Amino acid sequence: MSDPLRLGIAGLGTVGAGVVKIVRQKAAMLETRSGRRIEVVAVSARNRDKDRGVSLTQYAWEDDPVTLATRDDVDIYIELMGGSDGPAKASVEAALKAGKDVVTANKALLAHHGQALAELAEANGAVLRFEAAVAGGIPCIKALTEGLAGNDITRVMGVMNGTCNYILTRMEATGQGYNALFDEADKLGFLEADPNLDVGGIDAGHKLALLSSIAFGTQVDFDAVELEGIQRVSIDDIRQAADMGYRIKLLGVARMTGRGLEQSMAPCLVPANSALGQLEGGTNMVVIEGDQVGQVVLRGAGAGEGPTASAVMGDVMDIARGLRMTTFGQPAATLEKSVAAQAAVAAPYYLRMGLVDKPGALAKVATALGEAGISINRMRQYDHVNESAPVLIVTHKTTRAALDDALARMSTTGVISDTPVALRIEQV
Amino acid sequence: MSDPLRLGIAGLGTVGAGVVKIVRQKAAMLETRSGRRIEVVAVSARNRDKDRGVSLTQYAWEDDPVTLATRDDVDIYIELMGGSDGPAKASVEAALKAGKDVVTANKALLAHHGQALAELAEANGAVLRFEAAVAGGIPCIKALTEGLAGNDITRVMGVMNGTCNYILTRMEATGQGYNALFDEADKLGFLEADPNLDVGGIDAGHKLALLSSIAFGTQVDFDAVELEGIQRVSIDDIRQAADMGYRIKLLGVARMTGRGLEQSMAPCLVPANSALGQLEGGTNMVVIEGDQVGQVVLRGAGAGEGPTASAVMGDVMDIARGLRMTTFGQPAATLEKSVAAQAAVAAPYYLRMGLVDKPGALAKVATALGEAGISINRMRQYDHVNESAPVLIVTHKTTRAALDDALARMSTTGVISDTPVALRIEQV
Numbered sequence: 101m102s103d104p105l106r107l108g109i110a111g112l113g114t115v116g117a118g119v120v121k122i123v124r125q126k127a128a129m130l131e132t133r134s135g136r137r138i139e140v141v142a143v144s145a146r147n148r149d150k151d152r153g154v155s156l157t158q159y160a161w162e163d164d165p166v167t168l169a170t171r172d173d174v175d176i177y178i179e180l181m182g183g184s185d186g187p188a189k190a191s192v193e194a195a196l197k198a199g200k201d202v203v204t205a206n207k208a209l210l211a212h213h214g215q216a217l218a219e220l221a222e223a224n225g226a227v228l229r230f231e232a233a234v235a236g237g238i239p240c241i242k243a244l245t246e247g248l249a250g251n252d253i254t255r256v257m258g259v260m261n262g263t264c265n266y267i268l269t270r271m272e273a274t275g276q277g278y279n280a281l282f283d284e285a286d287k288l289g290f291l292e293a294d295p296n297l298d299v300g301g302i303d304a305g306h307k308l309a310l311l312s313s314i315a316f317g318t319q320v321d322f323d324a325v326e327l328e329g330i331q332r333v334s335i336d337d338i339r340q341a342a343d344m345g346y347r348i349k350l351l352g353v354a355r356m357t358g359r360g361l362e363q364s365m366a367p368c369l370v371p372a373n374s375a376l377g378q379l380e381g382g383t384n385m386v387v388i389e390g391d392q393v394g395q396v397v398l399r400g401a402g403a404g405e406g407p408t409a410s411a412v413m414g415d416v417m418d419i420a421r422g423l424r425m426t427t428f429g430q431p432a433a434t435l436e437k438s439v440a441a442q443a444a445v446a447a448p449y450y451l452r453m454g455l456v457d458k459p460g461a462l463a464k465v466a467t468a469l470g471e472a473g474i475s476i477n478r479m480r481q482y483d484h485v486n487e488s489a490p491v492l493i494v495t496h497k498t499t500r501a502a503l504d505d506a507l508a509r510m511s512t513t514g515v516i517s518d519t520p521v522a523l524r525i526e527q528v
Numbered sequence: 529m530s531d532p533l534r535l536g537i538a539g540l541g542t543v544g545a546g547v548v549k550i551v552r553q554k555a556a557m558l559e560t561r562s563g564r565r566i567e568v569v570a571v572s573a574r575n576r577d578k579d580r581g582v583s584l585t586q587y588a589w590e591d592d593p594v595t596l597a598t599r600d601d602v603d604i605y606i607e608l609m610g611g612s613d614g615p616a617k618a619s620v621e622a623a624l625k626a627g628k629d630v631v632t633a634n635k636a637l638l639a640h641h642g643q644a645l646a647e648l649a650e651a652n653g654a655v656l657r658f659e660a661a662v663a664g665g666i667p668c669i670k671a672l673t674e675g676l677a678g679n680d681i682t683r684v685m686g687v688m689n690g691t692c693n694y695i696l697t698r699m700e701a702t703g704q705g706y707n708a709l710f711d712e713a714d715k716l717g718f719l720e721a722d723p724n725l726d727v728g729g730i731d732a733g734h735k736l737a738l739l740s741s742i743a744f745g746t747q748v749d750f751d752a753v754e755l756e757g758i759q760r761v762s763i764d765d766i767r768q769a770a771d772m773g774y775r776i777k778l779l780g781v782a783r784m785t786g787r788g789l790e791q792s793m794a795p796c797l798v799p800a801n802s803a804l805g806q807l808e809g810g811t812n813m814v815v816i817e818g819d820q821v822g823q824v825v826l827r828g829a830g831a832g833e834g835p836t837a838s839a840v841m842g843d844v845m846d847i848a849r850g851l852r853m854t855t856f857g858q859p860a861a862t863l864e865k866s867v868a869a870q871a872a873v874a875a876p877y878y879l880r881m882g883l884v885d886k887p888g889a890l891a892k893v894a895t896a897l898g899e900a901g902i903s904i905n906r907m908r909q910y911d912h913v914n915e916s917a918p919v920l921i922v923t924h925k926t927t928r929a930a931l932d933d934a935l936a937r938m939s940t941t942g943v944i945s946d947t948p949v950a951l952r953i954e955q956v
């Protein structure tokens with residue numbers, strides 16, 4: 101019989117407690133499947149006395165996660181504290197330097213320091229895995245890194261922030277505006293301490309940066325993700341999109357273009373009858389497109405104790421079975437620095453703006469688009485509300501650069517009453 | 529640099545040719561990702577002279593796949609010939625006995641001999657992988673075996689025969705009957721040489737037996753799969769189902785019940801607005817439910833050169849990376865013999881039958897159901913057609929055993945003009 105595989109867990113929120121429960125309750129099954137006994141030996145959290153629904157008295161307690169991470173009796177350090185720096189980074193680095201394998205659910209840490217940490221892991225013969233950091237329980241990192249390893253990946257897309265998808269789908273279902281649903285999500289405890297991580301698209305952008313590194317063999321480059329939150333999506337946008345057969349999703353899209361790597365996390369219109377369009381509430385979806393496999397769609401719970409703990413345990417089981425993968429699907433030294441290309445691929449756009457009540461206002465907007473080389477697919481103007489007339493425009497395919505040119509031209513016309521909303525229509 | 533990983537490929541249909549193309553065209557990428565050069569060294573097929581769209585002259589040719597499988601210069605034997613016995617079985621056995629790793633797309637071989645072959649692989653320190661055997665390009669074997677290894681699996685479902693799904697969705701779209709669409713599928717080359725493998729549910733049943741072995745840690749038991757084809761699904765059934773908000777799919781369902789392992793591959797009604805209900809044409813879907821992760825849905829192409837070759841290459845890349853998994857997710861010796869439980873879980877059923885034109889006929893049918901302990905949710909009788917009156921019944925939840933009892937009682941009433949169609953309504 102092999103030696104047991106000993107876990108040290110830092111961070112005992114719902115996910116940490118969930119991992120402890122699985123290890124304890126499924127000990128026999130996990131040993132049968134992996135050939136090794138898996139046990140928790142030590143834990144760490146900020147508050148020792150909190151009731152976590154599971155007894156921790158049998159495990160050693162460490163106040164300092166760095167001490168936990170480097171204990172002689174810890175084989176895998178499981179980091180579930182979160183945060184891109186601070187104790188999470190320090191303890192993961194300490195663990196890797198000590199040759200410990202690391203499993204983490206920390207998207208911010210990897211989005212900011214993934215390359216350095218992957219190099220550190222390899223230099224010390226350790227593995228660093230992060231299935232739980234992206235799309236909760238969906239084994240999308242494994243699918244992309246391993247299952248689809250024979251493909252040139254052409255595009256990766258994802259709806260990977262359940263809170264945003266909850267707000268957007270509830271706006272459509274209830275007819276309430278963004279602010280009301282933001283408050284509802286807050287009351288339900290769906291928002292991060294800093295809500296901008298959710299509604300500003302940052303959390304989902306972290307996840308996209310990790311997926312695109314694997315997909316395209318590039319170093320994680322979160323700073324190059326074009327980020328736009330859902331704060332400016334109005335109930336009017338949702339209704340207008342629905343009228344045209346679309347739904348609005350906070351959609352991540354990564355693709356390699358002739359001009360570089362495009363990564364965007366922004367509200368987009370997707371066909372209402374597509375798998376992405378039909379995604380409701382807190383569920384996540386990852387869409388992977390490869391030159392051989394075509395389109396693979398993965399759907400599942402994006403958060404919560406069970407799904408996230410399931411993903412952590414998937415990584416733990418890999419290590420228990422001796423399946424030792426590189427962090428981003430190939431040796432860290434072979435990951436290339438990408439060139440960032442913002443929205444290089446042409447797409448149709450949805451535009452909404454308010455026009456002041458002046459003769460010729462609409463013509464000026466149309467002229468601005470024309471001067472930027474953008475042709476109009478549909479345009480609708482509605483009755484004035486508070487001296488501003490809502491105008492909706494769907495363009496034919498254009499680049500983001502041309503669109504920005506048009507928006508700049510419009511801003512000088514003096515007929516636009518507020519900053520236009522511009523949402524890409526993503527072909528899925 | 530590691531030694532190259534040398535492939536011997538037997539079976540050079542579209543999938544085999546696809547694998548050759550990937551290995552040749554993506555050599556640099558595969559080497560970067562896996563750390564090993566991957567090359568084809570020898571091939572085998574029935575017809576040496578056929579044009580396969582890819583030059584094979586640089587590879588050694590073997591007429592006998594067993595000779596190919598045991599060549600000294602072959603590290604992985606890739607079996608793409610098909611068939612549960614004959615050369616496929618002989619060559620896979622020979623390869624494993626020689627300590628060669630084996631990758632196959634052969635569902636029939638594994639459904640019939642999976643346990644023995646898994647044991648043989650382990651006895652010889654070889655791995656035997658079969659991602660391409662189930663649901664084409666969808667990395668569902670990997671998701672279930674590895675990604676979700678921390679879960680007790682509660683149910684696995686799948687629409688895994690594209691030809692059947694094509695026929696059923698085309699019946700609904702065109703209003704044509706089964707026979708017309710069978711002919712259409714035949715003309716399009718969608719049918720196996722023995723069409724019963726497709727429309728009889730056998731091919732999909734093979735796949736289900738493999739999934740349920742992994743899901744429940746049991747020895748593959750294809751003979752215990754309750755099989756029913758789509759031949760008796762009529763356009764009336766499809767219309768009636770649609771009226772009630774359902775669509776009919778050839779659905780595989782496996783779950784462990786208190787009475788044993790239930791495996792069925794049969795036409796079922798699923799909600800039209802569910803992911804399974806919305807699956808169109810040749811696309812496949814696998815739904816995995818775990819106690820931790822909840823429901824994970826995987827969708828993708830179920831067949832074709834690219835998708836199937838993608839799955840083969842996923843297995844090859846695992847081996848190239850040194851990721852050596854057991855065949856069914858745990859050591860073959862620990863897989864238990866399952867007890868077969870046919871439809872032990874209660875479900876509502878859809879029934880269609882023809883009644884002869886006699887007073888009291890409908891009452892006799894209702895009485896038969898009542899005597900079997902089955903209560904009726906809805907019942908409709910239509911005008912007589914050719915002296916037979918179509919009757920549709922949706923029952924409340926009942927067991928298959930009770931339903932069979934009711935059907936037996938009905939058959940003695942003398943009022944049923946043909947064998948009733950009985951389809952389970954699966955809650956998804």
